[in-house]
Amino acid sequence: xxxxxxxxxxxxxxxxxxxxxxxxxxxxxxxxxxxxxxxxxxxxxxxxxxxxxxxxxxxxxxxxxxxxxxxxxxxxxxxxxxxxxxxxxxxxxxxxxxxxxxxxxxxxxxxxxxxxxxxxxxxxxxxxxxxxxxxxxxxxxxxxxxxxxxxxxxxxxxxxxxxxxxxxxxxxxxxxxxxxxxxxxxxxxxxxxxxxxxxxxxxxxxxxxxxxxxxxxxxxxxxxxxxxxxxxxxxxxxxxxxxxxxxxxxxxxxxxxxxxxxxxxxxxxxxxxxxxxxxxxxxxxxxxxxxxxxxxxxxxxxxxxxxxxxxxxxxxxxxxxxxxxxxxxxxxxxxxxxxxxxxxxxxxxxxxxxxxxxxxxxxxxxxxxxxxxxxxxxxxxxxxxxxxxxxxxxxxxxxxxxxxxxxxxxxxxxxxxxxxxxxxxxxxxxxxxx
Amino acid sequence: xxxxxxxxxxxxxxxxxxxxxxxxxxxxxxxxxxxxxxxxxxxxxxxxxxxxxxxxxxxxxxxxxxxxxxxxxxxxxxxxxxxxxxxxxxxxxxxxxxxxxxx
Numbered sequence: 001x002x003x004x005x006x007x008x009x010x011x012x013x014x015x016x017x018x019x020x021x022x023x024x025x026x027x028x029x030x031x032x033x034x035x036x037x038x039x040x041x042x043x044x045x046x047x048x049x050x051x052x053x054x055x056x057x058x059x060x061x062x063x064x065x066x067x068x069x070x071x072x073x074x075x076x077x078x079x080x081x082x083x084x085x086x087x088x089x090x091x092x093x094x095x096x097x098x099x100x101x102x103x104x105x106x107x108x109x110x111x112x113x114x115x116x117x118x119x120x121x122x123x124x125x126x127x128x129x130x131x132x133x134x135x136x137x138x139x140x141x142x143x144x145x146x147x148x149x150x151x152x153x154x155x156x157x158x159x160x161x162x163x164x165x166x167x168x169x170x171x172x173x174x175x176x177x178x179x180x181x182x183x184x185x186x187x188x189x190x191x192x193x194x195x196x197x198x199x200x201x202x203x204x205x206x207x208x209x210x211x212x213x214x215x216x217x218x219x220x221x222x223x224x225x226x227x228x229x230x231x232x233x234x235x236x237x238x239x240x241x242x243x244x245x246x247x248x249x250x251x252x253x254x255x256x257x258x259x260x261x262x263x264x265x266x267x268x269x270x271x272x273x274x275x276x277x278x279x280x281x282x283x284x285x286x287x288x289x290x291x292x293x294x295x296x297x298x299x300x301x302x303x304x305x306x307x308x309x310x311x312x313x314x315x316x317x318x319x320x321x322x323x324x325x326x327x328x329x330x331x332x333x334x335x336x337x338x339x340x341x342x343x344x345x346x347x348x349x350x351x352x353x354x355x356x357x358x359x360x361x362x363x364x365x366x367x368x369x370x371x372x373x374x375x376x377x378x379x380x381x382x383x384x385x386x387x388x389x390x391x392x393x394x395x396x397x398x399x400x401x402x403x404x405x406x407x408x409x410x411x412x413x414x415x416x417x418x419x420x421x422x423x424x425x426x427x428x429x430x431x432x433x434x
Numbered sequence: 435x436x437x438x439x440x441x442x443x444x445x446x447x448x449x450x451x452x453x454x455x456x457x458x459x460x461x462x463x464x465x466x467x468x469x470x471x472x473x474x475x476x477x478x479x480x481x482x483x484x485x486x487x488x489x490x491x492x493x494x495x496x497x498x499x500x501x502x503x504x505x506x507x508x509x510x511x512x513x514x515x516x517x518x519x520x521x522x523x524x525x526x527x528x529x530x531x532x533x534x535x536x537x
Contacts (some may be wrong), residue, residue, distance in 0.1 A: 035525055035526075035528050035529075036529070036533070037458070037529050037533055040534070040537055041532075041533045041534055041537075042507060042531070042532070042534065042537075043534065043537045044534060044537045045537065047537075105536045105537065106534075106536070106537035107534050107535055107536050107537035108536075110537070126528070126529070127528035127529030128528045129525050129526070129527060129528045131524075146528070147527050147528055148528070164509070165507075165508065165509030165512065165513075167523075167524070167525065177513075177516045178509075178513045178516070179513070180513055180514055183513055185484075185486060185508060185510050187486045189451070190536045234536075236536075243484070243510055243513055243514060246480075246483070246484045246510075247477065247480040247481075247484045247514050248480075250480075250483055251483070252446065252448070252483045252484075252486075252488075253484070253486040254446050254448045254451060254486060254488070255445075255446040257446075258446045275451070275454055276454055276535070276536065277454050277455060277534065277535055277536045278448075278451035278452060278454055278455060278506075279455075279506060279532075279534055279536075279537060280486035280487065280506040280508040280510070281506075281508050282508050282509050282510065282513070
């Protein structure tokens with residue numbers, strides 16, 4: 001391919017698709033490269049779709065996007081080996097004309113999004129792995145190298161939406177290597193059940209859906225963050241932990257997943273299901289402090305490749321689409337003004353990020369990742385267990401008077417985590433949160 | 435080798451999980467290679483349990499080996515061994531490797 005493009009987008013996930021779609025729609029000559037056989041074939045997510053972020057890119061997405069269920073209920077579970085204590089919120093208000101969140105199946109969703117990208121006029125080339133960036137004599141990025149024969153492709157600017165484990169940015173020295181304590185490994189299975197079974201098991205009608213987010217100890221020695229999402233006729237179930245936790249503890253990811261599946265509160269939800277896929281993926285967890293330089297001479301970074309994930313709220317795909325959109329808007333504006341894609345001009349992308357919820361939220365929680373990493377035993381082990389035991393004591397009617405029960409509960413907390421420890425944890429958490 | 439598996443955790447075989455997946459294997463072109471070593475580093479050894487596809491194993495010579503056919507391309511091993519340089523990691527050629535139907 002000898003022609004030169006206005007822009008090359010590396011990757012066809014939510015960030016790359018949002019960028020490619022926006023720029024193609026604006027009339028730019030866009031080439032998008034994807035290493036998978038089809039867009040989505042290498043991509044893994046829970047997955048929840050956040051409507052607001054997609055609406056800003058594709059306002060009419062509800063007309064034909066493959067959506068599974070809109071979410072009307074959220075359950076949050078803190079697990080110990082035999083119990084969970086939790087909170088849930090369910091509302092008829094979520095049965096609205098334009099629902100706020102949906103469950104999706106990524107391979108299908110990404111295929112749909114890519115179809116829209118092509119319709120908008122972009123060229124999408126699959127089965128093409130980008131291996132490096134091409135720079136001119138002054139160091140400005142002017143294209144990419146691929147594993148195709150004659151695979152050097154040129155453009156005025158390159159958008160890197162290559163995902164959390166993107167090698168191009170690292171090989172080219174644009175961003176630092178991931179650290180084992182800044183990235184989580186999650187594994188997931190797709191469990192198929194008849195639609196009516198999903199609906200009766202989760203108390204749903206029509207396209208309503210439930211999200212369960214779980215944290216804690218699934219079995220002795222195994223702690224993590226898990227999820228169960230209802231799709232139309234399947235459940236997505238997964239669990240993860242920091243890569244450093246896996247490599248240091250000796251736990252296997254699939255062992256943790258099976259322990260989660262066998263937890264007494266989870267097992268009945270899966271009974272009789274047929275498993276059709278097992279997948280694994282990394283999740284950036286470093287937050288604001290781990291965000292690399294996201295622009296330079298001739299390049300910008302969008303999505304997971306830029307560590308744009310809010311691990312507290314489990315948001316990432318929305319940030320991917322928003323960062324893709326903001327990068328595309330910056331590039332489109334420069335293209336129309338016939339400005340060059342210098343680092344100074346692309347700084348407008350970073351400014352747009354700073355003014356958006358993306359950087360505001362990540363900055364708000366900038367100290368949370370390190371708080372969680374330093375206190376993961378407390379958060380995933382001690383507290384869920386203490387709270388569960390307190391609930392059990394409180395609800396079990398056994399002739400013990402209530403004042404004694406209160407004393408026992410307080411004593412168990414002081415024993416499990418000393419009074420200074422309790423106050424210290426609360427103080428540290430409040431400071432990291434605000 | 436002493437096992438670091440938690441005592442109470444049941445031994446789970448990952449092979450049964452991988453059977454449900456689709457792969458297009460690039461025969462003769464493994465995209466991950468373990469560098470020759472006398473004795474595996476702690477990081478390299480940890481891959482025998484950290485890899486979610488169970489691709490790494492310890493052979494009878496005490497060396498860590500890899501069979502990439504079941505690889506889920508997550509990058510965990512790359513991150514774990516980034517500091518030690520025990521492995522060479524690249525993505526499979528375009529179109530090859532795991533093909534997620536659901537993702």
